[in-house]
Amino acid sequence: MTGSSTPAVPSGVGVSPGRASGPVVRVADPLPEPARGPAPADPAAEAARIRPAAEAVARQLRTRAAAAAGEARSVLETTAAMAVDPTLLAQAEKSVAERSLPAARAVHEAAEQVAEMLAAAGDYLAERVRDVRDVADRIRAELGGVAPPGVPVLTGPSVLVARDLAPADTADLDPELVLALVTEEGGPTSHTAILARALGIPAVVAARGVLVATAAGATVDGDGGVVELHAGPVPAVAAPRSRGDWHGSGTTADGHPVTLLANIGSPADARAAGAADGVGLFRTEFCFLAATAEPGVAAQRAAYAEVLAPLRGKPVVVRTLDAGADKPLPFLDSGAEPNPALGVRGLRVAFDRPDLLRRQLDAIAAAAGDTGADVSVMAPMVATAEEAAWFADLAREAGLDRVGVMVETPAAALGGAALLDVVDFVSIGTNDLAQYTFAADRMTGALAGLNDPWQPALLRLIAMLADAGRERGTPVGVCGEAAADPALAAVLTGLGITSLSMTAAALPAVGARLARHALADCEQAARAALTAAGADAARTRARDALA
Numbered sequence: 389m390t391g392s393s394t395p396a397v398p399s400g401v402g403v404s405p406g407r408a409s410g411p412v413v414r415v416a417d418p419l420p421e422p423a424r425g426p427a428p429a430d431p432a433a434e435a436a437r438i439r440p441a442a443e444a445v446a447r448q449l450r451t452r453a454a455a456a457a458g459e460a461r462s463v464l465e466t467t468a469a470m471a472v473d474p475t476l477l478a479q480a481e482k483s484v485a486e487r488s489l490p491a492a493r494a495v496h497e498a499a500e501q502v503a504e505m506l507a508a509a510g511d512y513l514a515e516r517v518r519d520v521r522d523v524a525d526r527i528r529a530e531l532g533g534v535a536p537p538g539v540p541v542l543t544g545p546s547v548l549v550a551r552d553l554a555p556a557d558t559a560d561l562d563p564e565l566v567l568a569l570v571t572e573e574g575g576p577t578s579h580t581a582i583l584a585r586a587l588g589i590p591a592v593v594a595a596r597g598v599l600v601a602t603a604a605g606a607t608v609d610g611d612g613g614v615v616e617l618h619a620g621p622v623p624a625v626a627a628p629r630s631r632g633d634w635h636g637s638g639t640t641a642d643g644h645p646v647t648l649l650a651n652i653g654s655p656a657d658a659r660a661a662g663a664a665d666g667v668g669l670f671r672t673e674f675c676f677l678a679a680t681a682e683p684g685v686a687a688q689r690a691a692y693a694e695v696l697a698p699l700r701g702k703p704v705v706v707r708t709l710d711a712g713a714d715k716p717l718p719f720l721d722s723g724a725e726p727n728p729a730l731g732v733r734g735l736r737v738a739f740d741r742p743d744l745l746r747r748q749l750d751a752i753a754a755a756a757g758d759t760g761a762d763v764s765v766m767a768p769m770v771a772t773a774e775e776a777a778w779f780a781d782l783a784r785e786a787g788l789d790r791v792g793v794m795v796e797t798p799a800a801a802l803g804g805a806a807l808l809d810v811v812d813f814v815s816i817g818t819n820d821l822a823q824y825t826f827a828a829d830r831m832t833g834a835l836a837g838l839n840d841p842w843q844p845a846l847l848r849l850i851a852m853l854a855d856a857g858r859e860r861g862t863p864v865g866v867c868g869e870a871a872a873d874p875a876l877a878a879v880l881t882g883l884g885i886t887s888l889s890m891t892a893a894a895l896p897a898v899g900a901r902l903a904r905h906a907l908a909d910c911e912q913a914a915r916a917a918l919t920a921a922g923a924d925a926a927r928t929r930a931r932d933a934l935a
């Protein structure tokens with residue numbers, strides 16, 4: 389390794405395994421909302437700054453477009469055209485001339501007006517809201533002479549360091565150029581973690597202090613959660629990818645079967661799920677994130693059928709709407725709640741409005757018939773066996789025969805036997821089960837260590853439920869992000885989990901890892917992890933047992 393280490397070695401939470409090194413590229417923070425003043429001394433001159441700044445942004449985007457291909461190219465070309473949109477620019481210039489706003493504020497306000505119009509137009513145009521805001525931020529950055537927000541153009545393999553990554557930041561990330569991801573904030577279930585596993589690159593989140601440290605290069609250990617910073621240049625070394633050695637069936641080295649399933653939320657995800665044994669979690673709320681009114685049965689049926697179409701003949705677990713807390717749906721807003729994660733979310737939304745759930749179940753049953761997918765349903769955020777039985781009755785009334793629930797609350801996990809008696813299967817949502825077990829908001833980076841799925845207390849709850857499932861012959865799966873960690877997947881198998889559902893891109897690494905270990909080794913790793921004092925110790929002990 390060339391390049392000298394700085395004293396700072398931020399540690400965080402490793403969320404995507406592997407080790408990689410390379411030059412650091414920082415992702416600029418979003419720009420703060422611009423001030424309304426002071427009023428410019430010469431409004432005409434201030435207004436005249438806007439158009440050249442917008443043209444400069446359009447030029448930069450067109451240059452990127454010329455170097456890109458396919459969808460990324462057309463996205464960049466469209467964004468370039470939006471930067472010089474006549475309505476946007478005329479409105480901004482007018483605000484400077486008539487209201488003496490600084491140029492940056494005028495661009496911000498004009499973009500918000502355009503965004504409102506686009507949102508009101510709905511459908512395709514509403515999806516452009518994010519783009520118009522992005523374009524305005526870029527023009528403001530140009531006006532202020534600062535780096536534009538988001539991921540800069542990568543000219544070579546790099547380690548990306550960010551406060552956190554929004555979905556929009558990552559739309560066109562090239563996995564050949566991104567060696568590793570490091571974020572100051574975010575947790576094991578953050579977008580960064582999910583994306584890194586999807587791309588198969590090492591990642592560490594909640595690496596406190598990584599943003600203030602000045603470093604030219606970094607070595608990222610996604611297993612141990614450590615980021616070594618180097619003052620000098622570091623050659624690019626990508627993490628080896630263990631994809632090639634998996635041939636599609638989920639079994640341990642000695643033939644113990646583990647069903648490997650995909651988590652999906654869109655038709656594109658469904659197409660990417662081809663290598664999986666089926667789908668263990670279809671997040672239906674992802675179909676309606678922007679809907680302001682409840683979609684009717686026909687609209688829901690069409691949306692579900694579009695996702696289910698590529699999955700004819702395959703088992704698919706469709707989750708009913710999980711609105712609230714980290715997944716707000718405008719048409720299912722429960723009003724201001726002091727603790728939304730502890731509020732009316734998931735299945736609870738349907739307690740007062742069972743017709744809403746009935747309509748969704750009817751739409752799911754119809755879409756299953758339309759597509760020939762082998763559909764089961766499950767409910768999110770269930771706390772008691774009574775709730776599970778209520779849901780199971782409604783689902784069966786709708787003609788859906790195989791019914792399960794997610795185990796995401798400690799109450800559901802502790803309810804083991806009573807819960808398993810009223811459903812056909814359960815699926816453990818480790819993302820929420822961790823947050824509720826540790827009383828640690830899954831969105832808060834500072835608490836990422838508690839939301840680490842290697843926490844032995846979480847593993848003990850999983851073990852209890854797996855034991856109860858084994859006694860009754862009821863399948864107990866995991867569909868939280870824990871399933872996408874290859875070593876943890878082996879531990880979960882050792883605990884008696886029967887299926888693992890994850891982002892499709894994580895399947896090869898998990899499948900290959902399971903194929904390397906006999907069931908007895910997985911069981912030994914599970915015992916070692918269960919009795920550890922904390923998440924890091926559990927990880928180390930399990931890895932030693934599997935080595």
Ligand SMILES: C=C(OP(=O)(O)O)C(=O)O
Nearest residue numbers: 817818819820867868869
């Ligand atoms: C899979 C889960 O559901 P979501 O991440 O959608 O809340 C979970 O909580 O683990």
Ligand SMILES: [Mg+2]
Nearest residue numbers: 796817819820
């Ligand atoms: Mg959940």
